Amino acid sequence: MPIDRRRESRVVAVIDADVNDGADLTTLRATLDCVNRALHPVLQEPFSAAAADRFDGTLSEPAQAPLCLRRLREGFAPRTVRAGVGIGVVELGGEVGGRDAHVLARRALQLAFREGGLTRYLGTGDAGDLLLDALCRLVDPLLRARSNKQWQAIAAYHELGHQQAVAARLGVTRQSVGERLAAGRRRDVDDADAAVSAYLSLVAPRNPSQ
Numbered sequence: 001m002p003i004d005r006r007r008e009s010r011v012v013a014v015i016d017a018d019v020n021d022g023a024d025l026t027t028l029r030a031t032l033d034c035v036n037r038a039l040h041p042v043l044q045e046p047f048s049a050a051a052a053d054r055f056d057g058t059l060s061e062p063a064q065a066p067l068c069l070r071r072l073r074e075g076f077a078p079r080t081v082r083a084g085v086g087i088g089v090v091e092l093g094g095e096v097g098g099r100d101a102h103v104l105a106r107r108a109l110q111l112a113f114r115e116g117g118l119t120r121y122l123g124t125g126d127a128g129d130l131l132l133d134a135l136c137r138l139v140d141p142l143l144r145a146r147s148n149k150q151w152q153a154i155a156a157y158h159e160l161g162h163q164q165a166v167a168a169r170l171g172v173t174r175q176s177v178g179e180r181l182a183a184g185r186r187r188d189v190d191d192a193d194a195a196v197s198a199y200l201s202l203v204a205p206r207n208p209s210q
Helices: 025-038 062-076 101-115 126-144 148-158 163-170 174-183 187-201
Strands: 009-019 044-051 054-059 081-091 117-121
Touching: 009 062, 009 101, 025 044, 025 054, 025 062, 054 062, 054 148, 062 081, 062 148, 062 187, 081 101, 101 174, 117 126, 126 187, 148 163, 148 174, 163 174, 174 187
Parallel strands: 081 117
Antiparallel strands: 009 054, 009 081, 044 054
């Protein structure tokens, strides 16, 4: 009887990231635990620490990568997270060559580091990678420019959804919250994340044909 050589193939997003300025291993693991709980439904492999400043994880739905990066960055702020995102295939029982999501993520992180950026996507094709790179080059400076207070306000707003609730939590006025959200370019970055998510949902179906 012939051996069944069929292999399961799925498009996933692997995120390989590091934390600038370092982070102790306890803080790193605690933050990753929070992210893993929040994103449990779309995690294929939970985020885990490779070192005190390095971690990776795999999402079963590539379109969730921008949301995942947002949670990671808010969790580690004011430290800066640099991330490479590989959109590719994980196959059971065989090699996938240039489509391997883990290889693409590592390469994307190396490119981000080399180019001085914070985010790099690889695996959506030459045109798609170029488009996403251009968008990341516009957004990365906005992330770098945020102050710790702006990060706190933005993270709280994403959790609570209302400026008044954020003001109550932070012990500041609603006007102050609005100013921090605006100065941190919260709406612009969220709009960019939504655009990347929508694009990935089109170019990275979960179960591609062979």
